[in-house]
Amino acid sequence: MNALSVTTRPDDRLPRYQQLRDDLVSRIAAGEWAPEEAIATEAELGQFYNVSTGTVRKAIDLLVVDGVLTRSQGKGTFVRRPRFDSSLFRFFRFKSRTGEPVRPTARVLKREVVKPGEEIRAKLGMKASEKAIHLSRVRLIEGQAVLSEEIWLPRARFEPLASLALEDFEDLLYPLYERLCRQIVASATEILNVEQATADDEALLGVPLGSPVILVHRVASDFAGTPFEWRSTRGGAATFQYEVEIR
Amino acid sequence: MNALSVTTRPDDRLPRYQQLRDDLVSRIAAGEWAPEEAIATEAELGQFYNVSTGTVRKAIDLLVVDGVLTRSQGKGTFVRRPRFDSSLFRFFRFKSRTGEPVRPTARVLKREVVKPGEEIRAKLGMKASEKAIHLSRVRLIEGQAVLSEEIWLPRARFEPLASLALEDFEDLLYPLYERLCRQIVASATEILNVEQATADDEALLGVPLGSPVILVHRVASDFAGTPFEWRSTRGGAATFQYEVEIR
DNA sequence: AAGTGGTCTAGACCACTAA
DNA sequence: TAGTGGTCTAGACCACTTA
Secondary structure (H helix, E strand, O other): OOOOOOOOOOOOOOOOOHHHHHHHHHHHHHOOOOOOOOOOOOHHHHHHOOOOOHHHHHHHHHHHHHHOOOEEEEOEEEOOOOOOOOHHHHOOOOOEEOOOOOOOEEEEEEEEEEEOOOHHHHHOOOOOOOOOOEEEEEEEEOOOOEEEEEEEEEEHHHHHHHOOOHOOOOHHHHHHHHHHOOOOOOOEEEEEEEEEEOOOHHHHHOOOOOOEEEEEEEEEEEEOOOOOEEEEEEEOOEEEEEEEOOO | OOOOOOOOOOOOOHHHHHHHHHHHHHHHHOOOOOOOOOOOHHHHHHHHOOHHHHHHHHHHHHHHHHHOEEEEOOOOOEOOOOOOOHHHHEEEEEEOOOOHHHHHEEEEEEEEEEEEOOHHHOOOOOOOOOEEEEEEEEEEEEEEEEEEEEEEEEEOOOOHHOOOOOHHHOOOOOHHHHHHOOOOOEEEEEEEEEEEOOHHHHHHHOOOOEEEEEEEEEEOOOOOEEEEEEEEEEEEOOEEEEEEEEO
8 A cells, every 4th residue: 555645644544445535636636637637547546556446436436426526437537627516515505586506606805814703713613822714705696796704714724725816716615625725524504593684784785774684604514523614604585595405 | 136126126227236225215114124223234135135245335325325324333234213303493493581492382273184286286296186184283482382384294194193183293293103104204305485474474473574484395205205294384583593414 | 252334355247438 | 449437246354343
C-alpha cells in the first residue's frame, strides 16, 4: 500500500478504499483530471495503488454517490461537472410554488474575519480566542434576490476562504468547502421559524414590511458529528416551499 | 437462481442483487422480519438464494442506503423502525410558557368513509372506486387547540379504524396503525408552506384572521414505498418551530 | 470461542462503446 | 476488435459482539 499518499498523508487506520477515495479527491482537486475528463481506468488504478479492482470500485462508488464522478459503461469514469441534483446539494430544501426545485445563483456581499458572538461560538464549539469567517450573501433567481444568508465558519478549518476573491465564491458552497478546505458536510440540523419581514428584508429581498418570512437556522456537521458551519437563511414565505423526507 | 421470487415475480433482466433487494423488501413488508429484528445473516441469505456473499452484501447495501435496514458489526442486520410515534413531538417544538417542549393531546372531531377527491386519490395510489377513511382532529396543549389535522387513509388497509369509537383513538396514530391494522410507517415526505389564517383557522385555533399559518402536507409510506396516509396539518406560525435533522 | 458484519483479493464473464 | 465499466464468484482474514 506504499503507492497511496500520492498527495496526502493517509490514515492507515482507515480502510484502503477510504484512503483511495481521499487520494482520488486530492488528485481531482489538484486538477490532474479536469471536469468531463475520464480518470484512469479501474485496472490502471488497481495496479498503481496495488489493490484489487474490487477495492478500486468501492472507492469510486463513494465518489459517484458524492456526485464527484460518473461512470459510463464502455467509455470510462468521468469527473463530474457539479450539478444541482447531486447529493452534495441534498441540503437545499426550497422549492418553487409550483413544486419544482429551484437553483438560485449566489453573490457574496461581504466577508469579515472576526470573533463571533457567544451564541455562534458555542454552536460551533469554538474557543473564546478563535476567529470566524463571516459571509453575507444573497441568492438570486433571474437576477432577483430571493434569499439572504449569513454564514459563520471557524477560521482554522476554512483558512483558504479567508483570502479567496469574493467573485470566486461559487453558487454552491459545500463543493467549495470540500475542494478548497477538505471539509465535508455529513449531516445538518435545521430549525424553521416564521417571522415578519424587517426593513432589511424589504430592502434586500423586496418583500413587504411585516409580511411572513421563512427563517431557517442550520448547523452543519462533519462525519464525526463536529459542527463547523452555522447558517441562517431568510426568504419571503410566499416564494418557497420547504420539503423534507423523513426516515 | 430458482430460489428467488419467494414473494414476487422477478425480472430476470435485472441484476441478481436488484432482484434480491426487491425480494427482501417484499419479505420485510410482508412482516417476515419485524422492525428491530435481525434478518437472516449474509451467509444464510447467500445459501438460500444461491448467490455469493458479495452479491448479498450489494443488495443489503441498497436497503441500508434506502434506510430500510441497518447493519451492526458483530450483531447482525436489522429492520429499521422509524421512530414515528414521536413524530410531531420530534419535529414540532412547541413554545410553552416555560420554554420547554410539550406533548400535545389529540381529539378526533369527525370521521367519514367516503370517496376521496382526485388529488388525494392519486397521492395514495387508490383506484377510482375505492373509499377512504377521513379523520378530522385537533391537537391540544393544556386544553388549547394548536394544530388542526386532516387525515386520509385507504379503507382497505385500515378497516379497523372505520368502526373504532372516536374516543378510542389515541394521541399518536402510528402506533395505532401498527397495532390494529399492521401498517408500519417506514418513511414520509413533508412539504411545508406558509399561508394566511382562514376563518376556520380563527374559529378552531384562535389565531387572528390573516396571520401566518404553517401548513404541512405529509405523505407516509410503507417499506415498499407505497404511500398509505395523506395528512395535512395547520397551526399558527407563532406557536411552534419546525425542526429537522438531515443526514 | 463462536458468530456476525467489514474488508479485500484475484480472478471470471458480460454489456456496452468506439475505432 | 479492443477496451471500458457492470456483475459475480468463492473464498480469505479482520473487528466486533455475545455468551
